[in-house]
Amino acid sequence: MHIGILVTGHVPDDLADEHGDYGAMFRRLMAEEGFSFTTWKVVDGEFPDSPEDADGWLITGSRHGAYEDHPWIPPLEQFIRDAFEADRPIVGVCFGHQIIAQAMGGRVEKFGGGWSVGPQVYHFPDGPRIVQAWHQDQVTQAPEGAETVASNDFCAHAALLYPRKAYSVQPHPEFDDRFVSGLIETRGPGVVPDTQLAQARNTLGKPLDSKALAHQFATFFRERRIA
Template structure:
């Protein structure tokens, strides 16, 4: 199965030599699932010709807000709607989670409750899972027809299922501990409150459930379900 990765942001230059770009992170996360991948850098205006260019689509995270005025965001929203119409499954992570919701009529905002960074516990139907977080924006109103299938104390709509069309999550199963520590140094200082950065440093190293989410993504691509 051929998965197209729609890259919506760039990793910090100081971290990319060690960790790669967001496309490389998802290739590592999904290694062993039998997929092939092609990456389109939509943040740079590089788009597939049509949703039929791949069997399924994965939309990455980004430092940008879904509600911001960037020339690549409206065509990305239209591509998402076209993929729904073409019956190509979509998986979204963080910004990807938010832009799918916005494209389909939901609401994304800079959350007044602040930031969520480092390992966080999310409550899924089959139990709690710990996954890395790095966001202030979040989906505050789910689109009509989307089902909220995970939440946390900070994020009500932490995972959304659009039956047989899309599955998206707010946290980052593609982020390992070293990358989060790098984000704390390169993007966190002066942006995220110092106390939260210190708490994130203290909790990095907690056991993560990244493999469980990777399996969810693979199951959705293949079977249009998450369990």
């Protein structure tokens, strides 16, 4: 099965040599699932010709807000709607989670409660999972027809299931401790409160459930279900 990765942001320059771009991170995350991949950097205006160019689509995270005025966001929203119509499964992570919701009629906002950074516990139907977070924006109103399948006290719509069409999550299973540590040092200061950065740094090292989410993504691509 061939998956198209739609890259919606750039890794900070200080981290790119060690970690690669977001497409590379998802290739590593999904390496055991047996897929092939092609990457399109939609953040730079590079789009597939149509949803039929891959068997399924994965939309990455980004430093940008889904509600911001960038020339590549409206065509990405249209591509998502076209993929729904073409019956190509979509998985979204962080910004990908948000842009799918926005494209389908939900609401995305800069959350008044601040940031979520570092390993966080999310409550899924089959139990709690610990996954890395790095966001202030979040889905505050789910689209009609989408089912909220994970949440915590900070993020009410941490995962959304659009039956047989899309599955998206707010946290970052593709992020490991080293990458989050790098974000704390390069992107955090002056943006995320210092006390929160220190707390996140102290919680790194917890066992993560990233592979469980990777398997969920693979199950959705292949079977249009998450369990």
